[in-house]
Amino acid sequence: MKKIAAFALAAVLAMGAAAHAEEMLNGAGATFPYPVYSAWANEYNKVSGVKLNYQSIGSGGGIKQITERTVDFGATDKPLKPEELAKDNLLQFPAVIGGVVPVVNISGIKSGELKLDSETVCKIYLGEIKTWNDAMIKKLNPTLNLPGSEITVVHRSDGSGTTAIFTDYLSGVCPAWKEKVGSGTSVSWPSGIGGKGNEGVANYVQQTSNSIGYVEFAYAKQNNLTYTQLKNHAGAFVEPSFESFEDAAATASFDPKKDFYLWLNDAPGNKSWPIAGATFILLAKEKKDSNMKVVKFYDWAFKNGDGKAKELIYVPLPNSLKGKIEAYWKSNGIK
Amino acid sequence: MNIERKRKIESIIALAMSGLAAAIGLFWLVYILADVIIHGIGALQLSLFFNDPAPAGVEGGGLRNAFVGQLMITGAATLIGVPVGILGGTFLAEYARGRKFARFISILSDIMVSVPSIVVGAFVYAILIRPFHHFSGWAGAFALSIIMIPVVLRTTEDMLSLVPWTLREAAFALGAPYYKVIIQVVYRGAATGILTGVLLSIARVAGETAPLLFTSFNNNFFSWDMNRPIASLTATIFQYAMGPYKSWHTQAWGAAFVITLFILALTIMGRLAIWWRYKR
Amino acid sequence: MNTQQTRKIRSLAIFPRKNVVDLLFSSLTGVASFTIIIFIIGILVVLVMESSLALGKFGLVNFLTSTTWNPVTQIFGAAPTIYGTFVTTALALLFAIPTAIGIAIFITEIAPNFLKGPIGIAIELLAAIPSIIYGMWGLFTLAPIMSKYVEPALQSTVGKLPFLGFLFKGNPLGIDLLTASVILGIMIIPFTASIARDAFNLTPAVIKESAYAIGATRWEVVKNVVLPYSKLGVFGGVALSLGRALGETMAVAFVLGNNHKIATSLLDAASTITVSLANEFTEADSDMYLSSLYYLALVLFVMSFIILAISKFFLLKAERRYSR
Numbered sequence: 001m002k003k004i005a006a007f008a009l010a011a012v013l014a015m016g017a018a019a020h021a022e023e024m025l026n027g028a029g030a031t032f033p034y035p036v037y038s039a040w041a042n043e044y045n046k047v048s049g050v051k052l053n054y055q056s057i058g059s060g061g062g063i064k065q066i067t068e069r070t071v072d073f074g075a076t077d078k079p080l081k082p083e084e085l086a087k088d089n090l091l092q093f094p095a096v097i098g099g100v101v102p103v104v105n106i107s108g109i110k111s112g113e114l115k116l117d118s119e120t121v122c123k124i125y126l127g128e129i130k131t132w133n134d135a136m137i138k139k140l141n142p143t144l145n146l147p148g149s150e151i152t153v154v155h156r157s158d159g160s161g162t163t164a165i166f167t168d169y170l171s172g173v174c175p176a177w178k179e180k181v182g183s184g185t186s187v188s189w190p191s192g193i194g195g196k197g198n199e200g201v202a203n204y205v206q207q208t209s210n211s212i213g214y215v216e217f218a219y220a221k222q223n224n225l226t227y228t229q230l231k232n233h234a235g236a237f238v239e240p241s242f243e244s245f246e247d248a249a250a251t252a253s254f255d256p257k258k259d260f261y262l263w264l265n266d267a268p269g270n271k272s273w274p275i276a277g278a279t280f281i282l283l284a285k286e287k288k289d290s291n292m293k294v295v296k297f298y299d300w301a302f303k304n305g306d307g308k309a310k311e312l313i314y315v316p317l318p319n320s321l322k323g324k325i326e327a328y329w330k331s332n333g334i335k
Numbered sequence: 336m337n338i339e340r341k342r343k344i345e346s347i348i349a350l351a352m353s354g355l356a357a358a359i360g361l362f363w364l365v366y367i368l369a370d371v372i373i374h375g376i377g378a379l380q381l382s383l384f385f386n387d388p389a390p391a392g393v394e395g396g397g398l399r400n401a402f403v404g405q406l407m408i409t410g411a412a413t414l415i416g417v418p419v420g421i422l423g424g425t426f427l428a429e430y431a432r433g434r435k436f437a438r439f440i441s442i443l444s445d446i447m448v449s450v451p452s453i454v455v456g457a458f459v460y461a462i463l464i465r466p467f468h469h470f471s472g473w474a475g476a477f478a479l480s481i482i483m484i485p486v487v488l489r490t491t492e493d494m495l496s497l498v499p500w501t502l503r504e505a506a507f508a509l510g511a512p513y514y515k516v517i518i519q520v521v522y523r524g525a526a527t528g529i530l531t532g533v534l535l536s537i538a539r540v541a542g543e544t545a546p547l548l549f550t551s552f553n554n555n556f557f558s559w560d561m562n563r564p565i566a567s568l569t570a571t572i573f574q575y576a577m578g579p580y581k582s583w584h585t586q587a588w589g590a591a592f593v594i595t596l597f598i599l600a601l602t603i604m605g606r607l608a609i610w611w612r613y614k615r
Numbered sequence: 616m617n618t619q620q621t622r623k624i625r626s627l628a629i630f631p632r633k634n635v636v637d638l639l640f641s642s643l644t645g646v647a648s649f650t651i652i653i654f655i656i657g658i659l660v661v662l663v664m665e666s667s668l669a670l671g672k673f674g675l676v677n678f679l680t681s682t683t684w685n686p687v688t689q690i691f692g693a694a695p696t697i698y699g700t701f702v703t704t705a706l707a708l709l710f711a712i713p714t715a716i717g718i719a720i721f722i723t724e725i726a727p728n729f730l731k732g733p734i735g736i737a738i739e740l741l742a743a744i745p746s747i748i749y750g751m752w753g754l755f756t757l758a759p760i761m762s763k764y765v766e767p768a769l770q771s772t773v774g775k776l777p778f779l780g781f782l783f784k785g786n787p788l789g790i791d792l793l794t795a796s797v798i799l800g801i802m803i804i805p806f807t808a809s810i811a812r813d814a815f816n817l818t819p820a821v822i823k824e825s826a827y828a829i830g831a832t833r834w835e836v837v838k839n840v841v842l843p844y845s846k847l848g849v850f851g852g853v854a855l856s857l858g859r860a861l862g863e864t865m866a867v868a869f870v871l872g873n874n875h876k877i878a879t880s881l882l883d884a885a886s887t888i889t890v891s892l893a894n895e896f897t898e899a900d901s902d903m904y905l906s907s908l909y910y911l912a913l914v915l916f917v918m919s920f921i922i923l924a925i926s927k928f929f930l931l932k933a934e935r936r937y938s939r
Contacts, residue, residue: 038390051556060898069468150786157873159898186686193884194873202579222392223579346832356717363801364741426644446923451862458658514640542745545864576751602743
């Protein structure tokens with residue numbers, strides 16, 4: 001009995017001692033960049049030994065946990081305005097750019113075949129277009145064989161930056177949406193089922209026939225989901241791809257003075273994908289030590305992670321923007 | 336048809352329905368276990384136990400960190416919960432036997448056994464996570480121990496009450512103080528029962544997910560550090576089963592299989608211990 | 616527990632006398648048992664404190680009846696989640712109680728002696744399976760079956776009836792109230808079954824034999840002797856299952872669809888208090904949002920506590936009345 005107690009005590013102390021052996025950073029937030037962050041963290045661990053534990057709980061979670069200072073950094077696709085950052089004493093910078101794509105599960109329809117535009121997407125999510133063979137969808141897709149089945153709308157159940165980007169786009173192009181629902185990380189959805197994270201939405205769309213969801217493109221690609229074309233601001237139908245995302249980001253002007261607050265929706269270019277966005281990292285201003293470690297990781301990622309990002313169809317930030325971010329870090333004393 | 340036959344037929348039908356009910360109950364058990372076994376065994380490869388998670392969507396990952404984390408959290412919860420539970424049960428069955436407030440605590444304890452575990456998680460978040468600004472395995476263990484203590488306390492109380500009073504009388508007659516009577520006589524007599532209570536309580540918390548979601552959080556990397564977020568099998572099953580990746584689903588089934596096996600083994604062991612001890 | 620025992624212990628407790636260790640040990644064990652009270656009060660206090668913001672803004676009645684859950688406008692109401700909690704729990708009980716009582720009757724009255732043990736253990740194993748396994752199984756196995764076979768069948772039969780038809784409207788996805796209720800129902804069968812079995816076993820053999828002696832059939836003995844005798848115990852078991860079902864999270868989180876709306880059809884997605892907490896807790900990005908979630912937790916805690924207390928009341932009454 002005494003031996004067991006002694007052993008247990010020794011084990012507990014050993015756990016505490018071993019704790020300081022390795023370096024660990026904890027981050028949480030957006031599911032949007034989870035595929036690329038986890039790939040980068042894996043590589044970074046091999047070269048530096050630092051373990052960057054990133055939990056994808058949604059942008060709402062990223063904002064909340066960094067505000068509470070329970071994590072070393074938060075990640076969000078919904079950028080915070082400078083006044084919001086000041087209120088909670090936070091720093092913000094973008095890490096990578098990606099695109100939100102509608103994905104569908106209709107038998108016989110393959111990726112890139114179905115054409116949708118802002119009006120149809122809006123009406124589907126409002127619950128006004130109820131079946132796939134609706135006249136409005138048929139008009140855009142005269143040659144496709146669309147079933148008369150009811151559409152199952154899949155959205156997010158958690159606080160999501162992907163939702164923020166998607167609803168910001170819908171609010172911008174669809175006055176009815178702006179009035180009835182609005183935009184944000186969590187909205188009052190008119191209908192549909194909610195999945196947890198980009199992962200959950202992808203899972204539900206995979207499992208449910210005649211469904212439509214919106215996910216970051218990496219999730220569509222990694223899970224072979226059927227994505228659609230969208231009509232952009234310039235009136236052309238585009239497919240989601242590295243080029244169309246890059247085009248969307250081409251005219252973007254991120255301003256360090258505004259803590260890089262910027263939305264990339266409804267970009268004007270001919271080849272632009274209409275629902276694109278940057279994803280951001282939030283840091284607590286007073287945690288100088290851990291901030292420097294987080295910055296070291298992203299600095300490494302900016303210099304070495306572009307290939308991996310492109311592989312997953314994320315658009316790495318242009319070099320000029322990376323320069324601005326580095327200057328931002330320096331001026332805030334964390335590099 | 337005379338009334339006798341009618342009653343007889345009614346009896347046969349009603350009893351057949353109850354047999355059907357038993358069959359339905361057993362059917363679900365067999366179906367669920369079979370599913371877990373079939374899908375889980377396919378997922379059991381060495382990589383599941385010896386590798387750490389791979390990046391999202393990449394093959395070849397494992398759940399080594401989650402297995403270790405689960406063991407550590409459950410172990411820590413047991414270290415906290417079992418002593419408190421046993422001591423508490425001892426108080427109710429011995430020093431406070433028959434007293435009104437012992438009854439009161441006993442009833443409250445029974446209620447606590449079934450309290451929603453997610454509320455316990457939210458409670459621990461407010462007192463242990465937010466003030467200290469980091470998630471931790473210890474907080475997760477503490478949340479689990481809150482669920483464990485009532486279970487251990489009640490079974491200890493029941494088992495100690497089963498020990499005949501005459502045993503204690505004999506020890507008192509020899510001049511032993513009460514605490515010695517308890518530790519050297521009563522505990523010995525109720526040892527198997529208490530052990531069963533402990534095993535069942537471990538089985539209960541080993542499968543809990545909700546309290547861990549906001550306390551020990553989760554960790555993609557291997558870690559011994561209980562003072563920071565740590566991976567747990569149950570939280571990882573939640574994450575992987577809700578995700579889209581086939582490799583995640585496979586690993587989730589494998590983890591589900593291991594956890595179910597472990598918990599069922601504990602449950603059966605506990606029951607066997609009682610049966611063996613009390614059959615003679 | 617006779618007066619001699621009580622006197623002995625009281626004397627020890629009141630006069631710890633020379634033995635310091637005894638005093639220490641009794642205090643230690645006393646404190647340990649007191650932790651139960653500390654936890655319950657602690658949880659209540661913390662929940663009330665955390666929800667004070669939402670309590671202040673929404674009040675009691677308004678919060679419980681408001682159907683809006685809008686993080687954009689920061690207006691929160693508990694009605695949809697309370698509705699979801701009630702519907703899934705009620706349906707689960709509907710599925711579980713007849714089965715559980717049937718199982719208890721089978722074990723106590725019909726099964727040959729050698730089967731009683733194994734079936735009892737099997738039912739206990741059903742209770743031991745972790746709820747997340749139920750949830751996962753529900754998502755991967757049950758939901759597709761519900762979606763492909765059961766729900767369309769229900770839609771084409773009951774769905775066409777005039778009064779009940781509205782219950783089965785909508786797209787049969789498998790991710791809805793019905794599937795969640797089925798899983799919850801399976802989960803709570805063992806709780807009622809084992810308590811009912813214990814209650815049935817308390818019926819004195821004499822009374823049953825008397826009934827047999829005047830020619831009652833097996834079923835008549837069960838219906839007219841055993842069931843009325845063990846009423847209290849069975850109620851207690853049902854209440855316990857209800858209390859447990861209220862607090863279930865993981866079993867339903869996968870298949871409920873997470874929609875904060877009052878669903879009129881069983882084939883609609885919905886949300887319960889527990890599922891909302893699990894999904895939204897770590898991400899409630901405003902103080903009012905988090906406070907509203909804590910308010911939900913408080914409502915759930917109070918509801919469960921009351922129902923579990925009622926269950927305990929019945930079980931104690933049954934015990935007191937019949938265990939002579």
